[in-house]
Amino acid sequence: MVGCGFFARNHLLAWHHMDGVELVALCDLDAGRLQAAADLIEQAGGTRPRLFADLDQMLREVRPDFVDVVTTMESHEALVGICARHKVPTICQKPFAPDIAAVRRIVDVAGSAGIPLMVHENFRFQGPMMQLKQVLDGGAVGRPVAARLSWRCGFEVFKGQPYLAKVDRLVLLDLVIHVFDLARFLFGEVDRLLARTQKVRPGIAGEDGAVCLLEHGSGVISEVLGSYHTKIDPDPFPETLVRIDGTDGFLEVGHGFEMTITRHDGTEQRSIAPVAPDWGDPVWAMVQESVLNTQAHFIDCLREGREPATSARDNERTFALVEAAYRSAAQGRWVDLATV
Ligand code: NAD
Numbered sequence: 001m002v003g004c005g006f007f008a009r010n011h012l013l014a015w016h017h018m019d020g021v022e023l024v025a026l027c028d029l030d031a032g033r034l035q036a037a038a039d040l041i042e043q044a045g046g047t048r049p050r051l052f053a054d055l056d057q058m059l060r061e062v063r064p065d066f067v068d069v070v071t072t073m074e075s076h077e078a079l080v081g082i083c084a085r086h087k088v089p090t091i092c093q094k095p096f097a098p099d100i101a102a103v104r105r106i107v108d109v110a111g112s113a114g115i116p117l118m119v120h121e122n123f124r125f126q127g128p129m130m131q132l133k134q135v136l137d138g139g140a141v142g143r144p145v146a147a148r149l150s151w152r153c154g155f156e157v158f159k160g161q162p163y164l165a166k167v168d169r170l171v172l173l174d175l176v177i178h179v180f181d182l183a184r185f186l187f188g189e190v191d192r193l194l195a196r197t198q199k200v201r202p203g204i205a206g207e208d209g210a211v212c213l214l215e216h217g218s219g220v221i222s223e224v225l226g227s228y229h230t231k232i233d234p235d236p237f238p239e240t241l242v243r244i245d246g247t248d249g250f251l252e253v254g255h256g257f258e259m260t261i262t263r264h265d266g267t268e269q270r271s272i273a274p275v276a277p278d279w280g281d282p283v284w285a286m287v288q289e290s291v292l293n294t295q296a297h298f299i300d301c302l303r304e305g306r307e308p309a310t311s312a313r314d315n316e317r318t319f320a321l322v323e324a325a326y327r328s329a330a331q332g333r334w335v336d337l338a339t340v
């Protein structure tokens, strides 16, 4: 694994607890973070992995079966490039890159090397969202027509990820990218998109609020909302609140993972709560469960020689929605995805 910062703890513990996977080596430029990550694995009962400051050296000396890249986006092109040169299958955190041109270069490099490359896009692997998809596909509300996916909260994101206060592209690229992926997962590819962004909190470089309207090829119109500035109690972090209007009914996922399905014959309520890993903590339980599910999907695909659901090629389409949203917000008009 390369990158042992804020979010790495979740990857480390998920790999450690996964059958058939052994964490053999860690890499980070920061010696303190590297040691702390190795300590975490030892404290969890694992063998201390070998430690490296340089990925190329790690791949030469260790020759792992795959690499997990958990650094921030600026380093992904170089690091995935090294994995591609060594022909090592790779899973890489989101956002895949700072812009779509870099995403496409990474997709090409991995494609030419013939390595499996998956993006760690974990929202569609959240237990509650997988259950929602099953219910929708089972026809619970008929054919979806209109939807709203809302991730608006006041989570203090800059505490754990202070670098985010300095990025020009904030909530769309860091957070709404997840919700765009959910929109594709639930309703299919998007033809056109309209977006408006807002900067509410003082002292940050990028936008911390966004409202987007998506026209899907399936006929669904979805609203995708994201915010890091919303003052709300109880704060729904890290939940995506969902409302879906279908030809035969209405479905809502509210705070606390309560799903309500309303149809002509009545209303049904059920819990779609995630199953928290025993190494998780209460606030991050759903995120941690989704990390586990994402990593397990990568391993299943490697073993079976399948393309992952959020392969590099697939994630290029999610990333195109982010690029279209910034273009739309800057130009104040609808953007056709075919032009991105
Ligand atoms: P971070 O800055 O805390 O940690 C990144 C680590 O990578 C640092 O320790 C840094 O020294 C190391 N690093 C950078 N370049 C390197 C290189 N070339 N070689 C070796 N080590 C290098 O970042 P973070 O907050 O942990 O975020 C990492 C990624 O995870 C980001 O892309 C972020 O968007 C993503 N993330 C995803 C979720 C999610 O739910 N999917 C949540 C939080 C963060």
Ligand code: 89V
Pocket: 157, 161, 174, 175, 178, 238
């Ligand atoms: O998804 C992310 O990258 C994170 C968080 C879940 C905290 O919003 O920034």
